[in-house]
Amino acid sequence: MIVLGIETSCDETGLALYDTTSWENGAPAHQGILGQALHTQMAMHREYGGVVPELASRDHIRRVLPLLEETLKQAQCQLSAIHSVAYTQGPGLAGALLVGSTFAKSLAQGLRLPTIGIHHLEGHLLSPLLGESVPQFPFIALLVSGGHTQLMLVSGVGRYQLLGETLDDAAGEAFDKTAKLLGLDYPGGAAISALAEKGQSGRFELPKPMLHSKDLDFSFSGLKTAVLTQVKKFEASGGAADQSALASFHADLARSFVDSLVAVLVSKSEKALKQTGCKHLVLAGGVGANKQLRSALTISGKKNHFEVHYPPVELCTDNGVMIAFAGALRMLENNNGSTTSGAFDIKPRWDLASNNLS
């Protein structure tokens, strides 16, 4: 069965074709990826310091058809070979979601194919199955992206339980806001991570919010405010006039920020594993590309006897492959039938666990 996946929830237009045949025969899941094409609008939104929803929708309209053609060409596949169309139904920007869902439904109607609406976070959290080391169910998913920070208990495809989440900023949002404070372009997660590598640990005492709280929730807005306080203090001291002092200030502050954020994410993941008795952790979402977080989780896994599974780095941020893959897995559970009607039914706000399979 070949599934077309379409992702348009925010500022990436992603298309992909996933074939379940080899996977159903026991081959590694990533071998089912027949083709993929991705366009990121990052450069377009950069000058505004964040995503402009209307610009995002219009760009998805421009990109989606050429990207489908590119995907088909790469896969050496005809439209007639596609069995079903999976699209991101939510959560995300309403206008952006509408482009993907309208395109998916029109195409499916023309080709008389079933459609399946996919929860964007389900795409993220199943993507580690496409990695080299495949996690066994049940596992804990640490989902850290631009809009979400959640710990989920994943008992199977379509079986999710939310254990904890952020009460304010998402981890990716904290990265992006901190990047802005340090004069880096949007989205600054990867740039902060690179800067932190050059910095010294321990120069700044930044908070580790909710580290010792009994629950599995997070809060990152205070951490960003603490970074702002340090920036203001440094500017008031006149330190910014010296270029090399400014550079090491930025690197050291980035390092302390990453250290604090990673410490909280690792500690809450350990707690979730302990509470549930799970021995497998998967990392998913854009912040899952972060080197420091990956290495801290690997170290903790060795010490605390759990295994950590990562998606391929290029599948951490938004892409069409994760939607095609989640669509394919749901299709297999659903006897290959449609889960959505012909009507527009995007869900800009949508809890993942409310979409569980019975």
Ligand code: ATP
């Ligand atoms: P959501 O999935 O919650 O709807 P999103 O789709 O916008 O949000 P993703 O594409 O999963 O989010 O991830 C984007 C986020 O990941 C951005 O905040 C970005 O800064 C962050 N990010 C990307 N690479 C890295 C990295 N190496 N280190 C830290 N953060 C990173």
Ligand code: MG
């Ligand atoms: Mg994005």
Ligand code: FE
């Ligand atoms: Fe995402």
